[in-house]
Amino acid sequence: MTFIDWATRVSTRFLSDRAFELIVGPAIADYEYEQCSVRSIDAARARLAVLRALAGAAWTDLKADSSTGTLFTLTLIPASYFTFMFALCAPRGIRVFSSTEAAIAFVIAILLLSPIPVIACCWPERGENPKTQIPSSKSQ
Amino acid sequence: MKESRLPSMSVTESLILDLLRARERYGLELVDTSGGRLKRGSIYVTLSRMEAKGFVESWQEERPPGAIGLPRRLYRATDYGLKVHDAYQLLREALALKPAEAR
Numbered sequence: 314m315t316f317i318d319w320a321t322r323v324s325t326r327f328l329s330d331r332a333f334e335l336i337v338g339p340a341i342a343d344y345e346y347e348q349c350s351v352r353s354i355d356a357a358r359a360r361l362a363v364l365r366a367l368a369g370a371a372w373t374d375l376k377a378d379s380s381t382g383t384l385f386t387l388t389l390i391p392a393s394y395f396t397f398m399f400a401l402c403a404p405r406g407i408r409v410f411s412s413t414e415a416a417i418a419f420v421i422a423i424l425l426l427s428p429i430p431v432i433a434c435c436w437p438e439r440g441e442n443p444k445t446q447i448p449s450s451k452s453q
Numbered sequence: 454m455k456e457s458r459l460p461s462m463s464v465t466e467s468l469i470l471d472l473l474r475a476r477e478r479y480g481l482e483l484v485d486t487s488g489g490r491l492k493r494g495s496i497y498v499t500l501s502r503m504e505a506k507g508f509v510e511s512w513q514e515e516r517p518p519g520a521i522g523l524p525r526r527l528y529r530a531t532d533y534g535l536k537v538h539d540a541y542q543l544l545r546e547a548l549a550l551k552p553a554e555a556r
Contacts, residue, residue: 342523343481365494
């Protein structure tokens with residue numbers, strides 16, 4: 314699977330038609346154009362630009378609809394699960410951490426892990442995207 | 454009396470409209486001509502927001518049949534966008550004056 318195929322698949326699952334058409338689509342088109350052009354490019358930076366466009370489009374979609382509150386509430390479920398598991402497995406509680414940095418790292422790990430199941434399972438359907446009709450992308 | 458909300462325009466949006474004043478451009482072209490002031494990762498989000506505000510309009514380029522990949526998107530400043538841009542320019546210049554100069 315090429316990078317463009319992957320970006321398109323992710324967009325199909327997570328983004329609205331409008332967000333794809335106005336944000337990710339142009340980013341991918343410019344990326345493909347750059348790949349075909351003769352000018353020297355930094356491939357990593359070009360890919361990063363597409364990824365940032367993807368993240369920006371997802372954020373725009375989240376701001377535009379009412380699902381943000383629901384997703385946040387659902388995120389609290391795995392967060393609570395991880396915290397209670399920690400409380401059960403570490404009877405000494407927070408004293409198990411040798412330093413403040415270790416405690417902060419634990420909190421950050423929970424904050425990073427908790428949204429993953431919510432995003433994977435509960436991200437709202439965005440409907441059919443027009444990109445299913447897009448001519449096949451160039452292989453990267 | 455119904456209060457109308459003033460349109461807002463950031464410095465980045467202002468810069469984009471400056472670059473689009475002369476002619477329509479692609480997103481990547483805007484980044485290249487901005488001399489590093491516009492970032493590739495955020496330009497498309499900004500352009501999308503500007504389109505929602507009515508500052509720019511965009512369309513997909515026409516391509517020959519059989520062309521591979523996605524068509525690129527062209528952007529053009531709207532009359533409304535340029536009007537708001539010019540008003541903000543005046544406002545910024547006026548606010549940049551010291552009180553004594555403004556008299």
